[in-house]
Amino acid sequence: MESYDSDGDGSLSSAELVKSPALTSAKERVDANDDDAISADEIAQRIKVYDSQSSFVPVTVQLRLGGRPLEMATVTFAPESFMGEMQSFTGVSDATGYVMLSGEEQKLPGLPQGFYTITITREGGEQTIQGCEIADDVPEVSRMTFNL
Incomplete structure (x- = not known):
């Protein structure tokens, strides 16, 4: 998060997401609360989904x-x-x-x-x-x- 969160508010706005093409492409799946920003918790929750999927x-x-x-x-x-x-x-x-x-x-x-x-x-x-x-x-x- 520190690499992308330039304003230090704990979430990635659309402007900050341009630093991560991968998160930008997955925004709809990661932004669980649909607030147009991605938090570290939302990223962690998305990665946790992988546990129930193929390696x-x-x-x-x-x-x-x-x-x-x-x-x-x-x-x-x-x-x-x-x-x-x-x-x-x-x-x-x-x-x-x-x-x-x-x-x-x-x-x-x-x-x-x-x-x-x-x-x-x-x-x-x-x-x-x-x-x-x-x-x-x-x-x-x-x-x-x-x-x-």
């Missing part, structure tokens, strides 16, 4: 540019710092735009549940940054397509 979620990633598959772009899923000691997952898109993600430390059958910042780096260094929450009850993460 790993299958994730398919495809990159497209101008309606065509984007080849040779690097995709990195980096866990938000408040997720604790979790590894990042990286892959490079193939000729069909698909990315096979693998962990820095070990290969896993999917991605662990949590909040991730996604960095897509194209040849030449141009980057796109997005965020997502990986969880069983977030169906759109099983087949992610990024149209750049």
Whole structure:
């Protein structure tokens, strides 16, 4: 929270959420009291939901540019710092735009549940940054397509 809560009021406003693409993408699921802000307790409650779900979620990633598959772009899923000691997952898109993600430390059958910042780096260094929450009850993460 300290990294994102610039006014020190104990919650993250919409303006402060821009510092966390992952929390921004999951705001509807995390903001339990619907006050348009996210507290540390709400984040903790959302993470507690993971206890009743799978350890790993299958994730398919495809990159497209101008309606065509984007080849040779690097995709990195980096866990938000408040997720604790979790590894990042990286892959490079193939000729069909698909990315096979693998962990820095070990290969896993999917991605662990949590909040991730996604960095897509194209040849030449141009980057796109997005965020997502990986969880069983977030169906759109099983087949992610990024149209750049």
